[in-house]
Amino acid sequence: MQQTNEQLYNFGLLDEDAKREIRRSLLKAVAIPGHQIPFASRDLPIARGWGTGGLQITLAIITPEDCLKVIDQGDDAGVNAVNLRRLITQTTGVATTVDSCAASLIQTRHRIPEEPLRADQILVLQVPMVDPLRWVEPNLERATVMHGEADYGRMWVYMYESVVRAGDLRIASQYPVMVNGRYMMDTTPIPRWDVPRLDMAETLFLFGAGREKRIYAVPPHTPVVPLQFEDYPFRTEYQAGQRCVRCGAEQTFLTSHFVPDGAGAGQWVTSCSDSSFCDKRLASAEVQP
């Protein structure tokens, strides 16, 4: 990297002390899977709530050799993804990619890429809400004690009430899971579709919440079990028969959108949420029809 006297930022924007503090918290988070570690969330040139937690983790662990991918809702071209990518590349100069397989570090909001991740990759998730217990215990201090004592009865009652009131476990995202049989963790940004992919994964998952100043992690090969009942098991959003209108994939997480036909009507179509995966499938289909 070019060294000039006019360089305004340290590598990765954050100063080295801040990075070291975040890396220490990350080490602790990896050592205690699912446990929320507090950290001093720094001010950044973007507002809190726009991915500052994930960004700080990325900036703390990124090296010049890394190849970066940033996605927002599965899409590499989302506004948030573009902004974050630009900030990181301008302050570090690392290479970027949209290919999940080529990236060594992926920062994401709301999705885990469809292609299986490897042990040499790290996935950083931006977390809007940290504590699964906030639904049943708004007082943070008491919730901390509940985590410490593994006192999750009330959360289970919440799940039970969900079944009784709605007839099923009606939790769309932020599905609570038990990590390593000890801590209850919010899988906060990701849809239910991605929850089973945290279980016994090859990859290290790091979760950062900038506004709530918490870091937590799911290390590789860690059991992650969603809260469920024997007669009301956890289910993903998969619906048989639905497929992507672009690439025809069935076994991916699909989002639906309304396509107007110009005459005031229109129809709902579904397409892959992971745009780079969808593009790859399309490209390979064109090569081998």
Next chain:
Amino acid sequence: MREPGSRIAFRRGAGTGFPHRLPAWSGNRVPASPSGVEREPGSRIAFRRGAGTGFPQAPFKQKDMNKTLLTVEDLTKSFVLHLIDGRTITPVQAISFSIAPQDHLLIHGRSGMGKTSILKCIYRSYLATAGRIWFTSQLYGRIDLVAAHDSTILRLREREIGYCSQFLRVLPRVSALDVICEPLYRQGWARDAAQEQGRQWLRDLGIRPHLWQASPVTFSGGEQQRINLGRAFIAAPRLLLLDEPTASLDGETKQIVVHMIQAAQANGTSVISVSHDLAALGPCANRQLALA
């Protein structure tokens, strides 16, 4: 999923099939089955099961015959009245007596002579100030009721020592049937078996069936006293303490009570009763103690 731990071991179920105990004086006896008489070996406590099992079948009595069941030595009871001026009154002073199994000791004397206090000291409703009360227990052997631990006394009250107070004191809103069955519930009887037994006793005590579900609080004095006695007799204790058992009873009911006492005695129960009513109880008591 963890299955809820069963507490059956603490409770005896309805179907364990020990013979229903009938009032001994009802003349309607069920022959005892040896296995029903005592609990299986290895269970927590072996205790005698029931007087209604019939006199000839109960072998323990032959063995106990020559021993004393209860020996009272120099029993003294005084009360310190802190609320008045700290004065001490001593209604019972150095009383000694002893009784053997199947004895009926009648204690009589003027009011205020401390007759009831003696009974209450034996039952530990009063703490004796001095002296000793030796009781030959089946659970604990020879034991001093003055010094025994509270829990020991509770177990003895459950199994071996019965007390019938002068007035029935029960909870409101509890049916006569439940009141009379209470000692059986405490002994761990299944509800159905206990109630079957309770109904038999109520019938024999001459309580009309339409009253069985009513609270004894609403009964007449005589009926209350019969319930009270029934409650003491149903548990078939080895020692029965009766405080004025024939007070407030008419002549006919007195006879029922006297028969109850005699039948209990015949089944091995020792009785200590306190009464002015020498006419009714005198004939069935084989020993008397006059306080003066």
Next chain:
Amino acid sequence: MTWLLQVVDLHKRYGPGCPACAELTGPRQGRSQCPRCGTVHACVAANFSLQAGEVLGIVGESGSGKSTLLQMVNLSLPADQGQILYQPPESGAAVDLCQMNGYSARHFRNDRLGIVHQRPELGLNMHFSVGGNVAEKLLLAEWRHVGRIRARTSELMRQTELPPERIDDEPHTFSGGMLQRVQIAKALASRPSLLLLDEVTSGLDLSVQARVLDLIRRIQWEEQITMLLVSHDLGVIRQLARRTIVMKNGQIVESGLTDQIMEDPQHPYTQLLVSSAL
């Protein structure tokens, strides 16, 4: 003799304490706060044991330390000194509950203890349905089948004389007496080996009070559950407890069989208490 719980020399004080405390506080002085250092001695040298299957009453005026004692046994208040020994019915090795960390204490409480508070808001979560509140204990015991949980909850509601068809109603639609029964159902759900009752009938009108007491007594007979019962009401103690402890100014002044405490009280304070009862 099989004891379930033994409380040995248990102390709880609020404040630093001073050498004069022992002399200046206690039932003899009629106060539990030391006038010299301001320390409140809520519980001083409590000793008692609880046999399996028995009901022990703790009676005393407000401020006598009886609720402090109960909370320490419930492990929701750490003791300053002393031991609470628990002997599990299934094995002989006693454990000291005071030595447990928060995690073990929580699990012990879920498994072995049931508590009924004076105010239902303390024992129930008012945002969940009645069924959910009762189910909490089952869920904590790792029941993971909604159908079976609901079946057991309905059974518990029947046992506590609550209409099972109201399983999904919220607690604020229930009357005070019914809420106490919900608390009892919840406490019984895990088949605890010790049930703690804290002034369960205070604040209920007389007929409701009687029904709740009847229920507790019936459950005691049927399930042979060991109970520790705190009340300022001698009538309640007389109805339920067979042994009683009398507390005053943080100390146990007398203990014995309930009828002996009522008929032959030894301590001046107990005599006053008994003679003041209606």
